[in-house]
Amino acid sequence: MMFIPSVLTAALALLSSVGFAVNRSAAELASYNPDASHYNGSLNFCLGAKNPNGGCKTTDEYLADLNALANYSASVRTYATSDCNTLQNLLPALSQASHNFSLYVGVWPTDDAHYAQEKSALSQFLPKYGVRNIKGITVGSEVLYRNDLSANALGDRINDVRGLVKSYGFDVPVGTSDSWNLWAAGSGDAAIQASDFIMANDFPYWQGQNTSNMTNTFVSDTLTALERVQHVKGTNNVTFLVGETGWPTGGPNYGEAQTSVDIAKQFFHDALCQVMKKGIDIYYFEAFDEPYKGADSNVEPHFGAYYSNRVPKFSLNCTESI
Numbered sequence: 001m002m003f004i005p006s007v008l009t010a011a012l013a014l015l016s017s018v019g020f021a022v023n024r025s026a027a028e029l030a031s032y033n034p035d036a037s038h039y040n041g042s043l044n045f046c047l048g049a050k051n052p053n054g055g056c057k058t059t060d061e062y063l064a065d066l067n068a069l070a071n072y073s074a075s076v077r078t079y080a081t082s083d084c085n086t087l088q089n090l091l092p093a094l095s096q097a098s099h100n101f102s103l104y105v106g107v108w109p110t111d112d113a114h115y116a117q118e119k120s121a122l123s124q125f126l127p128k129y130g131v132r133n134i135k136g137i138t139v140g141s142e143v144l145y146r147n148d149l150s151a152n153a154l155g156d157r158i159n160d161v162r163g164l165v166k167s168y169g170f171d172v173p174v175g176t177s178d179s180w181n182l183w184a185a186g187s188g189d190a191a192i193q194a195s196d197f198i199m200a201n202d203f204p205y206w207q208g209q210n211t212s213n214m215t216n217t218f219v220s221d222t223l224t225a226l227e228r229v230q231h232v233k234g235t236n237n238v239t240f241l242v243g244e245t246g247w248p249t250g251g252p253n254y255g256e257a258q259t260s261v262d263i264a265k266q267f268f269h270d271a272l273c274q275v276m277k278k279g280i281d282i283y284y285f286e287a288f289d290e291p292y293k294g295a296d297s298n299v300e301p302h303f304g305a306y307y308s309n310r311v312p313k314f315s316l317n318c319t320e321s322i
């Protein structure tokens with residue numbers, strides 16, 4: 001029988017609910033650092049749609065992925081519905097894993113033809129499999145960062161997707177994920193207004209931060225994004241998550257940020273565990289190394305918490321001393 005840690009009980013209880021609502025102000029959370037073994041924020045993973053060879057994952061491959069993640073997590077997020085038949089192949093695996101997984105479904109909002117295909121996959125597979133395992137829908141990933149759409153246009157698409165799933169009788173939270181600094185700068189306010197939840201992506205590696213400053217940077221930038229979301233929503237009770245974070249274990253350094261397993265492990269245990277202790281859920285980017293993304297000289301293949309053979313690179317248990 002698969003060992004199911006008690007930390008997962010809370011995550012499983014939330015399976016079909018809105019997600020953990022942060023209910024303290026960002027300023028309160030900055031100094032809220034209990035010496036607790038109780039981590040209210042959960043660890044979850046961003047899951048690629050391709051296997052190590054670059055082929056589209058099958059349902060069996062997704063199932064093996066989820067069972068490898070099951071010691072530490074009960075939720076994953078993906079980026080598209082129609083690309084690689086993600087929704088069709090992944091949805092059946094969620095309830096077959098050693099424990100049920102929940103999913104944040106990603107929908108590409110651009111270009112118009114792609115968006116239409118993405119909505120068509122939602123229309124086909126949500127009614128077929130139901131939404132019991134669906135935690136929410138993210139419309140776009142770093143759309144504002146890439147300047148693919150204005151915040152207003154993104155807000156329109158968020159409302160459009162919410163209307164579509166409602167037309168099938170489903171009440172699923174719809175939001176989006178973007179870089180923390182865009183939320184903090186206020187340039188995404190219209191998208192925040194349209195969203196039921198907001199995810200902030202935060203990579204001190206891409207800010208060239210060294211090991212002495214990476215944790216400060218992560219915690220403070222995450223809370224700065226949260227503060228803007230609470231301000232725009234006019235309440236502290238918001239659903240706010242870290243949508244992507246992580247640290248590459250191979251490939252070139254970036255500024256003062258060096259790549260290694262030891263630094264990734266330190267980043268996890270210092271920075272990510274601290275933010276989870278404050279009650280914020282995290283989606284680690286990404287679950288598994290993706291060797292198809294390029295040569296070893298490139299950083300992109302090395303963001304996994306697990307190697308591509310599904311073995312964890314280090315302990316992902318916050319209560320374990322390292």
Ligand SMILES: *[C@@H]1O[C@H](CO)[C@@H](O)[C@H](O)[C@H]1NC(C)=O
Pocket residue numbers: 023024
């Ligand atoms: C925040 O929510 C948690 C879980 O529901 C609850 O235990 C806690 O008392 C709440 N804190 C505040 C400040 O409302």
Ligand SMILES: *[C@@H]1O[C@H](CO)[C@@H](O)[C@H](O)[C@H]1NC(C)=O
Pocket residue numbers: 003067068069071310311312
């Ligand atoms: C999950 O935890 C069990 C029990 O500690 C261990 O035997 C197993 O190797 C772990 N699986 C993974 C993929 O880490």
Ligand SMILES: *[C@@H]1O[C@H](CO)[C@@H](O)[C@H](O)[C@H]1NC(C)=O
Pocket residue numbers: 095096097098099100
């Ligand atoms: C997952 O959920 C499904 C649907 O409710 C249920 O039939 C199945 O037993 C669950 N699996 C586990 C391992 O709890």
Ligand SMILES: *[C@@H]1O[C@H](CO)[C@@H](O)[C@H](O)[C@H]1NC(C)=O
Pocket residue numbers: 210211212213
């Ligand atoms: C790390 O970066 C911070 C901020 O740039 C700097 O103050 C500090 O001296 C650096 N530490 C090391 C060991 O390079």
Ligand SMILES: *[C@@H]1O[C@H](CO)[C@@H](O)[C@H](O)[C@H]1NC(C)=O
Pocket residue numbers: 213216217218220221
């Ligand atoms: C170190 O991190 C803090 C907190 O994010 C930040 O204010 C400061 O600018 C960083 N130092 C440098 C030199 O980047």
Ligand SMILES: *[C@@H]1O[C@H](CO)[C@@H](O)[C@H](O)[C@H]1NC(C)=O
Pocket residue numbers: 018021237238
């Ligand atoms: C906080 O927000 C959640 C989700 O919108 C809602 O269910 C809950 O009642 C709210 N709590 C408070 C204290 O307003």
Ligand SMILES: *[C@@H]1O[C@H](CO)[C@@H](O)[C@H](O)[C@H]1NC(C)=O
Pocket residue numbers: 023024032038040277278279
């Ligand atoms: C975490 O959960 C505990 C127990 O439910 C609660 O007392 C505490 O206020 C929560 N912390 C946060 C930051 O919500």
Ligand SMILES: *[C@@H]1O[C@H](CO)[C@@H](O)[C@H](O)[C@H]1NC(C)=O
Pocket residue numbers: 005007071072317318319320321
């Ligand atoms: C995490 O570590 C603590 C302390 O060593 C242990 O009690 C707990 O079972 C571990 N949880 C997991 C998921 O491995």
